[in-house]
Amino acid sequence: MSSLTMTHAPKGLEGVVATTSKICYIDGDAGVLAYGGIDIHELAEKSNFEETCYLLWHGKLPSENELKELCERLGAERKLDPAIITFLREVPKDAAPMDVLRTAVSALGLYDRDRSNNDHNANVSKAIRLTSQIAMMVAAYDRIRKGKNVVEPDPKLSHAANFLLLLNGERPSSTAERALDIALILHADHELNASTFAARVTAATLSDMHSAITSAIGALKGPLHGGANEAVFHILEKIDASGADPVEYVRQMLAQKKKISGFGHRVYHTEDPRATHLRRMSEDLCKSTGQPKWFEISRKIEQFVKSEKKLNANVDFYSASTYHVLGIDVDLFTPIFAVSRISGWTAHVIEQLDDNRLIRPRADYVGSAYPQHWIPPSQR
Template identity: 55%
Template sequence: MSQTDAPAPTQSRGLEGVTALDTELSFIDGQKGELLYRGYGIQDLAENTSFEETAYLLWKGSLPTQAQLDELNAQLREARPVHPDLLDHLRHHTPKDANPMAAMRTALSMLAAYDDEADVMDAEANYRKAVRLTAKLPTLVAAFDRIRKGLDPVAPKQEGSTAHDFLYMLNGEEPGPAAEAIMDAALVLHAEHGLNASTFTARVISSTLSDMYSAVVGAMGALKGPLHGGANIEVMKTLLKLDESGQSAQDFVDEKLAKKEKIMGIGHRVYKTLDPRAVILRDMLEDLSEEKGETKWLEMSDTIRTTVKETKGLDANVDFYSASVYYLLGIETDLYTPIFAISRMTGWTAHLLEQWEDNRLIRPRAEYVGPRGLTVTPVAERG
């Protein structure tokens, strides 16, 4: 077929509905509210596997045996410490009021300088980097939060789960079993979600055969946006403002809808029903609310969700309930997106490993809609 006979490219605003590539990593049925990681239902994984098992599944294609899980846990624990230079950068060269995602974006980029395999592109080296990135990001997030509060970073114990060590480094004390279990499940729920904006960014970068660090730094930049990873921060800000105002959740929703304003955490580009991750997080929030004796966040959230569902037909997404779960765990609001990144690092890196198995440069076209036929006027004659 000649170039002139080639079919015209299909245009879709925001690439909605466009299938760019094949993947074995996750499947989403937005009509049924179904999410699978390599064939396993998300509820099954959240209830019956650990974050580390889920990471292995995404990276390797199957759930690990006990021996394989023990090996991965040992690798993750060994890799959790970061070079002292990175802690010095966070301590002396990162403003205390810096956006945590901006701080982590820079720290991730710096990690490459301390990795001898940063530019080694064989499959095994890339797998080892995926493990190291997953291990080190929780250490960096916890260190940044403590340093900005005037506290010393807590070194990883290099024991137990990713969720346990992260909460320990963040708070300087051992987490309780419930807190660890909830954090672990939240990490499973956020690990992978198809070709979302940050994952697509990572795959575009990797398709140029750039390195893994460059790709995840780009993904981090995409995740920072309030229409992607930053949505749960906006959800919690809304709930806190609503609580402070004394306005009822019902009146709040009615007012928002009357003004045709968006309610963060409601609606999803893919799901046309309740996000299956939101179902699990809602149950977690209910259990946590009862344990803490604080049910107002659950009550407000349920009122907002049901009212918008009845009025607009839109339902909650994963960000809607994760906000209150993290808040009741005592986590600073602006750390929600970095915690999202801790989990999604496994999905990003799994996509990179998949991309490099059969790489093709990702290069869509843009439809030119500007003027044509203009001619240059000498600069002295331009008015």
């Protein structure tokens, strides 16, 4: 009999503190999100995605030389093994991008030069490679399925600008580049969300980085974790196509007990701090691209839901209209979440392996009372 006291956790482990971490701080009551102690508002206003990656991986901001070196390494790793390109060409053209990404990341592990090395420096190198490669794979698959050529990256461009170049085939405007850059910062990490926890559980078995990230992507694919911004945009599309009043449309959804995606959060009890920036970005981008309707519909929905249901918009709500006006297809919204969150996932895998203990909780048995007995088939 174990000497440890069994603690009974709530369903879904809500509110349970499962580990310690130096990566991400959240105060749900105050609406605070910080990476390495630096507030997300400050990072969104002053930093860039590359610098944020360094902060997550190393726990501090980089010097000028350290940032330059990281950008060079990200650029050098912005390439895919020909076998991966072949795989992307051979999967069914109607395959879901998240399914393709999950399988492709697993395949990447076969070709990684550090695949058998699980030490700290090797895993940082894998984190850099995966950050570059996942962005490339998402963009490359989208072009391949549309019958377009795969675009070569530009070493002079930022990570955000390169992704838009690889996706759309042309250099983005500075406004579009900065908008995606901020979106990547905002989505980079969020403590022990479902996909990050899945990655840490896998890593804790002393499995490899690629297996842990494959686990994370599998968890992100689930509609209760990823995909909410896709659902948001489908609502916006239906309202636009029907010419319906946004408030009346959502009122009818509520009357039919339908979920309005993009509102409320398991952790935040006030406005999601990421939504603050995405709201502004959506407004600016929608207006600058001549598509103000997407922000206007979104804003009316947000105001009504907040008034009627006392729910705040979360990170998914305004990312829907933001990604759309950046020229990103709806079924790529969740893969782009992975393009950003790979920085946080890999940071958590590194942290887990640096001070590891197998994650092995218990289950509260609620089945038939013990002991039961085997009964011959003829007597059942």
